[in-house]
Amino acid sequence: MPLSHDALSLGMNVQVQQASASAGLLGDTPARDYVQKLQLFNSFAAPELRAAIERLDLEAGMRVVDAGCGTGEALPWLLQAVEPGGLVVGFDLAAAHTRAAHACSVARTAVLQADLMKPPLARASFDLIWSVNTINHLRDPSQGIHTLATLLRPGGRIALGQSSLVPDMYFAWDARLERLTNEAVRQYYRERYALDERALADIRSLVGLLRRAQLRHVSVHTCMIERVSPLARADEAYILEAMIRGTWGERLRPYLGGADFAELGRLCDPRHAQFALRRLDFHFLQSFTLAVAEVP
Ligand SMILES: C[S@@+](CC[C@H](N)C(=O)[O-])C[C@H]1O[C@@H](n2cnc3c(N)ncnc32)[C@H](O)[C@@H]1O
Structure with missing residues (x-):
């Protein structure tokens, strides 16, 4: 109508x-x-x-x-x-x-x-x-x-x-873990939605x-949407809830090696001393x- x-x-x-x-x-x-x-x-x-x-x-x-x-x-x-x-x-x-x-x-x-x-x-x-x-x-x-x-x-x-359209940068200090995480996310979505x-x-x-x-x-x-620590509340909420918890987390375990999954877990845990979003070198693009x- x-x-x-x-x-x-x-x-x-x-x-x-x-x-x-x-x-x-x-x-x-x-x-x-x-x-x-x-x-x-x-x-x-x-x-x-x-x-x-x-x-x-x-x-x-x-x-x-x-x-x-x-x-x-x-x-x-x-x-x-x-x-x-x-x-x-x-x-x-x-x-x-x-x-x-x-x-x-x-x-x-x-x-x-x-x-x-x-x-x-x-x-x-x-x-x-x-x-x-x-x-x-x-x-x-x-x-x-x-x-x-x-x-x-x-x-x-x-x-x-x-x-x-350009890959996000979220671990400025660790390009390798960032690349592996991106690939794990792509693999997860390819399987979840049966896409190539x-x-x-x-x-x-x-x-x-x-x-x-x-x-x-x-x-x-x-x-470029560009943010550095210390993050404003809206920026931390989006990156933490939508990306870290909503896109990564347990669902990536099958696609990462054990040590890499554990390292990702530490970087993504707000209670951990290594929590990525509060690092001095956190720089998001x-x-x-x-x-x-x-x-x-
Ligand atoms: C990633 S969201 C973006 C929403 C909004 N434009 C924004 O930037 O926040 C994609 C949106 O497209 C809607 N959507 C997906 N397929 C659609 C369709 N065939 N017709 C209308 N909306 C659709 C979804 O429900 C969802 O709200």
């Missing part, structure tokens, strides 16, 4: 009852819930995400879609860039994420539960699609981009944000995906790439 412009202009939060989709490449379904991880990421990366929105030079009155809006932190940031008179619609496959996004929604924003492959929005009626760390969750990113582009008016832009290496790495070709979708004026900009293209 397309969202009516009346609902948008009233700033109503509209929820489509049943989004349907088989599990995505990385296991997303309408029932999946990683609200906490998304909230932590958005608090952590807020300065860089907001700077990326600013670089888009959005104008007052523009209409924006946040495709795969997750927990919705970007909705007010986007709205601020198109005020006065603009509108922002966020949609996401997951019911739990959509519910959390409602808490971030303000007047002139709307939140829907919907599948990116079947967006319930009017065609050719938006100026910008913003979509962060979502296209890489689709089984068919090309089709996803093509579908999103149909929502744009001629000259409208699609902005795809992607973290970690190419499927996980396909998203590196954002430029190619946009060009193959017949979009023009493709541009890319990568910034994570890339964030924004690829932008325009509909002819």
Whole structure:
């Protein structure tokens, strides 16, 4: 059901009852819930995400879609860039994420539960699609981009944000353990989602995906999200909960040698003297790439 412009202009939060989709490449379904991880990421990366929105030079009155809006932190940031008179619609496959996004929604924003492959929005009626760390969750990113582009008016832009196209640096003092940990994570995901290496790495070709979708004026900009100890609370919370506990931990045991797993355990334990995040030499780097293209 397309969202009516009346609902948008009233700033109503509209929820489509049943989004349907088989599990995505990385296991997303309408029932999946990683609200906490998304909230932590958005608090952590807020300065860089907001700077990326600013670089888009959005104008007052523009209409924006946040495709795969997750927990919705970007909705007010986007709205601020198109005020006065603009509108922002966020949609996401997951019911739990959509519910959390409602808490971030303000007047002139709307939140829907919907599948990116079947967006319930009017065609050719938006100026910008913003979509962060979502296209890489689709089984068919090309089709996803093509579908999103149909929502744009001629000259409208699609902005795809992607973290970690360059490997993160988190153990500045131990490149070897970092490399082995990264490989263990990749092995874990390949087995968990029955993927081969190419499927996980396909998203590196954002430029190619946009060009193959017949979009023009493709541009890319990568910034580094860079943090050093002592960490601010939001930075420590994201790196500790989303990365150390949410991505590493016990699940990596089968993919690391015993001594390396034990060393990783010490570095990841906030009660241990060697806890990585409180070391004097803790220096974290994570890339964030924004690829932008325009509909002819
Ligand atoms: C890594 S999260 C990123 C969320 C948000 N953009 C952010 O940066 O915090 C990926 C999001 O895409 C959503 N998603 C995955 N497949 C989707 C689909 N087919 N349609 C809509 N949303 C989808 C997931 O539910 C999840 O919220």
